[in-house]
Amino acid sequence: MLAVFGHLNPDTDAISAALVYARLLTRQGVEAQAYRLGDLNFETAFVLRELGIDAPPLLPQLAPGSAVALVDHNESAQSVSNLSELDVTRVVDHHKLGDLTTSQPAYLRFEPVGCTGTLLLKLHLEAHLPVEVTDAKLMLSAILSDTLHFRSPTTTQADREAVAFLAPIAGVADVEAYALAMFAAKSDLGDTPAETLLRMDYKVFPFGDAAQPQTMQRWGLGVIETTNPAYVFGRQAELLAAMDQVKAEDGLNGVLLSVVDILNESNRTLVLSATEEKLMREAFGVETVGQVADLGARISRKKQVVPALEAYFAPGTPSV
Amino acid sequence: MLAVFGHLNPDTDAISAALVYARLLTRQGVEAQAYRLGDLNFETAFVLRELGIDAPPLLPQLAPGSAVALVDHNESAQSVSNLSELDVTRVVDHHKLGDLTTSQPAYLRFEPVGCTGTLLLKLHLEAHLPVEVTDAKLMLSAILSDTLHFRSPTTTQADREAVAFLAPIAGVADVEAYALAMFAAKSDLGDTPAETLLRMDYKVFPFGDAAQPQTMQRWGLGVIETTNPAYVFGRQAELLAAMDQVKAEDGLNGVLLSVVDILNESNRTLVLSATEEKLMREAFGVETVGQVADLGARISRKKQVVPALEAYFAPGTPSV
Ligand SMILES: [Mn+2]
Ligand SMILES: [Mn+2]
Numbered sequence: 001m002l003a004v005f006g007h008l009n010p011d012t013d014a015i016s017a018a019l020v021y022a023r024l025l026t027r028q029g030v031e032a033q034a035y036r037l038g039d040l041n042f043e044t045a046f047v048l049r050e051l052g053i054d055a056p057p058l059l060p061q062l063a064p065g066s067a068v069a070l071v072d073h074n075e076s077a078q079s080v081s082n083l084s085e086l087d088v089t090r091v092v093d094h095h096k097l098g099d100l101t102t103s104q105p106a107y108l109r110f111e112p113v114g115c116t117g118t119l120l121l122k123l124h125l126e127a128h129l130p131v132e133v134t135d136a137k138l139m140l141s142a143i144l145s146d147t148l149h150f151r152s153p154t155t156t157q158a159d160r161e162a163v164a165f166l167a168p169i170a171g172v173a174d175v176e177a178y179a180l181a182m183f184a185a186k187s188d189l190g191d192t193p194a195e196t197l198l199r200m201d202y203k204v205f206p207f208g209d210a211a212q213p214q215t216m217q218r219w220g221l222g223v224i225e226t227t228n229p230a231y232v233f234g235r236q237a238e239l240l241a242a243m244d245q246v247k248a249e250d251g252l253n254g255v256l257l258s259v260v261d262i263l264n265e266s267n268r269t270l271v272l273s274a275t276e277e278k279l280m281r282e283a284f285g286v287e288t289v290g291q292v293a294d295l296g297a298r299i300s301r302k303k304q305v306v307p308a309l310e311a312y313f314a315p316g317t318p319s320v
Numbered sequence: 321m322l323a324v325f326g327h328l329n330p331d332t333d334a335i336s337a338a339l340v341y342a343r344l345l346t347r348q349g350v351e352a353q354a355y356r357l358g359d360l361n362f363e364t365a366f367v368l369r370e371l372g373i374d375a376p377p378l379l380p381q382l383a384p385g386s387a388v389a390l391v392d393h394n395e396s397a398q399s400v401s402n403l404s405e406l407d408v409t410r411v412v413d414h415h416k417l418g419d420l421t422t423s424q425p426a427y428l429r430f431e432p433v434g435c436t437g438t439l440l441l442k443l444h445l446e447a448h449l450p451v452e453v454t455d456a457k458l459m460l461s462a463i464l465s466d467t468l469h470f471r472s473p474t475t476t477q478a479d480r481e482a483v484a485f486l487a488p489i490a491g492v493a494d495v496e497a498y499a500l501a502m503f504a505a506k507s508d509l510g511d512t513p514a515e516t517l518l519r520m521d522y523k524v525f526p527f528g529d530a531a532q533p534q535t536m537q538r539w540g541l542g543v544i545e546t547t548n549p550a551y552v553f554g555r556q557a558e559l560l561a562a563m564d565q566v567k568a569e570d571g572l573n574g575v576l577l578s579v580v581d582i583l584n585e586s587n588r589t590l591v592l593s594a595t596e597e598k599l600m601r602e603a604f605g606v607e608t609v610g611q612v613a614d615l616g617a618r619i620s621r622k623k624q625v626v627p628a629l630e631a632y633f634a635p636g637t638p639s640v
Contacts, residue, residue, distance in 0.1 A: 094425055095425055096421070096423060096424055096425050096426065097420060097421050097422040097428065098421060101416070101418060101530070102416045102417040103416060103627070103630060104416055104432065105414055105415055105416050105431075105433075106417065106430060106432060107430065107431050107432065108417065108428050108429070108430035109428070109429065109430075110427065110428035110429075111425075111427050112424065112426060112427065126446055302425070307424065310423060
């Protein structure tokens with residue numbers, strides 16, 4: 001039985017992709033079971049509630065050598081802790097290729113599109129398999145989530161076409177209204193503890209020269225995408241305290257929390273200390289005011305924030 | 321202009337895949353040019369002569385940041401020396417995933433099939449592009465070469481179906497006769513210098529714990545696939561001398577040269593010194609006699625030799 005799962009701190013794409021890919025493989029004769037690596041965020045909970053389906057179970061401890069399929073991620077820092085002991089036989093992803101290796105030839109399907117859901121639709125079409133209603137809504141939701149309904153610069157023509165193809169199958173007549181309902185659910189953060197908010201969409205990235213591991217830096221980059229940034233900044237002090245704690249717990253060089261205003265397409269990032277302030281200045285040319293750096297329209301961690309940090313930390317590259 | 325190339329010491333698949341993928345991309349609106357990373361072997365020269373086409377040019381020195389597409393390989397040890405400075409935007413391959421990383425999301429297409437040609441046919445079909453005659457014969461030749469006309473355990477149903485699909489387009493009425501002609505051309509080694517024979521189909525593999533680079537071993541694994549093993553063993557002394565020299569030049573822990581009898585489907589491997597003899601005994605349970613280890617039906621380096629060595633050198637694994 002192949003275990004299929006997305007990244008830690010799962011988002012809607014990580015959960016949807018695990019469910020959809022496990023079902024697709026099963027329909028193709030490969031027995032597969034979807035799992036998750038953490039709690040659902042409010043947006044994903046809304047999507048599953050709308051569909052009336054359960055979340056996939058938490059991934060149990062897998063024995064070394066177990067076959068696994070990764071979706072929506074490939075770097076070990078974003079995956080199950082014993083990934084290097086497992087046998088990765090399949091990956092469907094839309095992120096840059098990190099430190100993944102396989103012990104045998106495997107199925108790898110990476111494309112630079114906005115969402116794993118877009119790729120999974122392609123796999124259905126290539127296999128000449130009709131898309132089931134539930135799967136259609138899962139993929140649709142994931143694409144709207146990952147691309148912020150086409151607002152993100154990660155959006156491609158393939159993502160737009162996928163949404164146009166999936167919406168009628170999913171029975172979503174008004175895509176705009178459905179996306180706004182998803183984003184409202186995501187923004188309804190209530191009394192969620194600050195550390196939970198920080199870790200909701202949070203990834204650890206290694207930066208620097210992989211050939212010299214001892215010189216590399218590890219940064220934690222959290223994102224809160226919301227239609228209600230005022231609520232988040234109302235909890236700024238709590239969030240900064242949580243960032244300080246997470247930085248120490250995870251042994252990081254730095255931690256950032258970007259608050260992305262979905263509807264206004266802007267990013268104001270919480271900056272913890274002088275270390276992070278220096279990075280904002282040197283990597284983005286942005287001054288921090290009151291522990292907030294205004295990163296303007298850089299709303300995509302993947303396409304706008306991480307590449308700038310990669311370039312900044314790259315060995316031998318003059319920092320611009 | 322995207323540079324498309326296969327591995328060092330190119331075989332028929334590496335050359336064919338570069339030519340076919342560059343043309344496919346160009347037909348899809350991505351300007352691409354095929355290159356090679358070394359001299360043609362006799363089999364590939366035969367295939368191109370049959371088709372009346374030129375070999376792709378040698379890859380020139382590329383400026384850092386140049387966009388490249390890799391075919392039929394992904395590990396840096398088998399690629400251009402400054403690979404880490406280049407921007408890998410596409411990979412089509414059927415080997416295990418090694419140390420490749422990408423700086424941006426990329427197109428990666430890996431499947432555990434017998435040949436890159438099989439995957440390239442799939443890409444044509446998915447794109448609804450008719451296969452051109454030359455491309456059909458290139459892919460057909462590559463599949464026959466990589467699978468030793470279905471004798472290799474790397475052969476999959478997809479490879480067989482691809483050959484059945486391609487042969488009529490390529491105008492190859494008698495596939496068996498064409499394969500034998502290819503293998504005869506490959507076996508017609510004449511007065512080729514011993515080091516050239518050794519390096520013709522030769523790859524360097526890192527073994528051990530990548531997390532502890534200083535403990536890793538690097539082995540050079542050459543293969544001569546031939547219908548005329550007697551010729552090769554007639555030059556055993558010369559070949560052993562070349563192995564000794566290559567081992568020193570490349571700073572390797574060990575070097576092996578497998579002589580694969582295509583028609584009898586057997587592998588007798590030249591063993592240089594006590595180091596290699598110990599590996600034959602401990603990794604394969606095979607005793608070396610007169611500097612030759614009989615590896616029996618293990619005719620696939622990829623599927624039968626390298627995995628056994630991976631397992632043997634794996635950290636913490638008891639050597640069986
Ligand atoms: Mn995603
Ligand atoms: Mn190949």
